[in-house]
Amino acid sequence: MPGDSGTRRAVFPRWVHLWEEVTRAWYFAPLTGLALTVAALAELVPRAEAPVSVAGAFAVAATLPLVWRREYLRPVAAVALGASAASLLTGQPVLVTTAFAALYTLYALGRELPRQSTGVLAAGAIVTVAVVYLATATLDDVPWPATVLAVLAAIGLGDARTAVESAGRTEAAAAERTNETLTRLSAAQREQAVMRERARIARELHDVVAHSVSMIAVQAETAPYTMDDLSPEARAGYTEIAKTAREALVEMRRLLGVLRADARPEQPDSAPQPRLDRLPELIDQHRGAGGRVDLRVQGDPRTLSTTVELSAYRIVQEALTNARRHAPGAEVKVDLVYLPDRLAVRVRDDGAARTAVLPQSDPAATMLDGPARTRVLPDQGGHGLLGMRERATMLGGRFSAGPAVQGGFQVEAELPLHREENPSREPEAPPGRR
Known part of the structure; x- marks a missing residue:
């Protein structure tokens, strides 16, 4: 059934992960080593060999040292492989358990030794197999090509596993260095954007x-x-x-x-800096571009300082540009609230939140105060959300941008009419919340 196959696919990785945890546990090597020793002694019983015998001693010597293979691999391998070779040369019966223990020991050495030493190990193992075939009849029932292939496969598998793990570590280190480089580059580009x-x-x-x-x-x-x-x-x-x-x-x-953050010459702007009395013109421009916008003014409208009015105008301008680019045709509501000590600006569109792809040449688009969508910066020489934040914090005010509760995207700013002597600058949004 489809449901059952999906369940098996979901359960299998969990069992694989559990097995990897077991093999890394401290008790895995002692338990498996003892289990091989018991299995080797039990394999001698049908052959009418007593556990306390020469064959039993060789079986124990070839398997029991594997209990300490993690701590002392090379001495353990010398004892286990030497016992296996001595057992074959003295004509002792071939046990499946001791053969497996010898092949596993060769695999472990292939993982542990460097490439040159692994080649020497393979050559020594082949010479040992040849001596056993020429000097005794112990392995006459096993074709010599199968024995040679098994020995080389065990050593080669260990060496291949080491190569794969080394490549994985190298790739992970390269990826980490790349991430660090990209992080530093992004920070540098963001700093340059802030300065511009x-x-x-x-x-x-x-x-x-x-x-x-x-x-x-x-x-x-x-x-x-x-x-x-x-x-x-x-x-x-x-x-x-x-x-x-x-x-x-x-x-x-x-x-x-x-x-000045760049040395490129700019055309001088002879027009006076805009104030809030030019906001209706900006609204008309947005409507002329096909946008729908509603301007609402609350409180007691009055003339404010040029800096406050300029910042408010630019924030509305950037927000409308963002709405045209990322929610074309959406209805936008612009609210200006005149309070006794500050001017509140809120711009919200009812378009569906979407994520915009930021060109690599422009790192300054940010998501502020919440998991907001990233908006590409407008083509007006400014830097979108980053520029709005700079204007608000310059006056000691507050700024936030992100998905609105009612849907769409919302930009809010509060601009104090009189900045404090030592205003605290808003902390930068944490990574992932810019």
């Missing part, structure tokens, strides 16, 4: 901060000409403020050059 994303964020923030500092410099420079009756000290103070602001702009540009 931080440089991109820094360039955006540079535009925001540079505008404010430029306004400070302009107002400080024009103040002496628009205000009457300024004291010399006040005029000197405004001049110093303007000078400091200009120096700050120069230093900011230098810092931006240090943060």
Whole structure:
């Protein structure tokens, strides 16, 4: 029956595993060695040979040492094989048990000895068999080719088993080294992606901060000409403020050059950095690309700092791009919640969760806070989920992304309106949960 065959296939590997555990146990060698000794003595009884006899002594000497074969293989093999050869040369009856013990000992030596020593062992065994056939009639009932074949097969099987195990260990070591290399490479690529994303964020923030500092410099420079009756000290103070602001702009540009993670020239963006008042335009663009999106605003909408609004805009932009690429045609809901101390952003699509294949050139797609599907990064110079996390943690906020309870995929971020003095950066998600 099909069911029975399936059961047998399921049970057989379990018994094989159990047998491997038994053969590795400490008691396996003593038990089998004693069992061979008892079997050899019992085999002498039908031959009218007393256990306490020359034949019995040879039988015990050829089998009993196998009790200690794991601890002292070479001395045990010398005693067992010597006893077997002496038994044959003195004309003692051939026992199946002692023959098996001799062949097993040759197999064990084939597994233990190096390749050159195994060849010497095979040659010595063939010479011994030849001497027995030429000097005695003990093995006349056994064709000599069968004996030679059995001896060579036992030694060859042991050597082949050693070669297979050595190849397996080599393959496992190579696989481990490959995994370690890939892990280090992935970590390096992820670090590079983080640095590129931080440089991109820094360039955006540079535009925001540079505008404010430029306004400070302009107002400080024009103040002496628009205000009457300024004291010399006040005029000197405004001049110093303007000078400091200009120096700050120069230093900011230098810092931006240090943060750049690549040396490729980029086209300057002369457009102002987007704020939340441009979010309806982004929604219209998504709808124009065939997407369905619903924007909901809760709380008391108000003007926030440029950095917070820019981060919120970019998070929504990246999330909508992800939805278009991985859940085309799915309905997307964008929620902005204005709270007294923070701005909450949530973007959820109702598309079925699917796993996207990440190109080898882009290691930065991650799964965050849960067994989320991996999403390929958008073609906007950003880095998808990694970029969203960087924007949220830069402000001391929180970020999570993963399958939504209602189905689909959800991105959530909370952006504090006022960052703490010493914010704790969110720990990186553990492997497998990025």
